[in-house]
Amino acid sequence: MKSETDYLWMETRRHREFVNITESVSAVVGRSGIREGLCLVSAMHITAAVYVNDDESGLIRDIEAWADRLAPPSDYEHHRTGESNGDAHLKNLLLGHQVVLPVTAGRLDLGPWEQVFYAEFDGQRRKRVIVKVIGE
Secondary structure, eight states, X not given: OEEEEEEEEEOOSXXXXXXXXXXXXXXXHHHHTOSSEEEEEEEXXXXXXXXXXXXXXXXXXXXXXXXXXXXXXXXOGGGGGTOOXXXXXXXXHHHOSEEEEEEETTEEOOOTTOEEEEEESSOSSOEEEEEEEEEO
């Protein structure tokens, strides 16, 4: 079994931002030379998320509004430690920390509308996303 590990460096311009990373993840898969296997994409920070969905601006705004309803910017116990990003930690739990994607014939095997997103909830600083491809 072979494996390939690469890192995507993210530095969002806004405090909260949704970034389509499908092409970058696909490039890692292509460079790996792996024809059949799995690709793990994981946010390496607990105030960001990685998820798969449609790249449609209305849906992205709906996802952001949904996350705000379930984990609103508010006063959290976590803030008593001097932090101010309690909602960002909870949004990570809502949207997910990582995804595992199939690799078939050397390419990401996504459905017709599926795209890979990095969701930043406490941004404007440099963060990493790990992309690990394993297989044959």
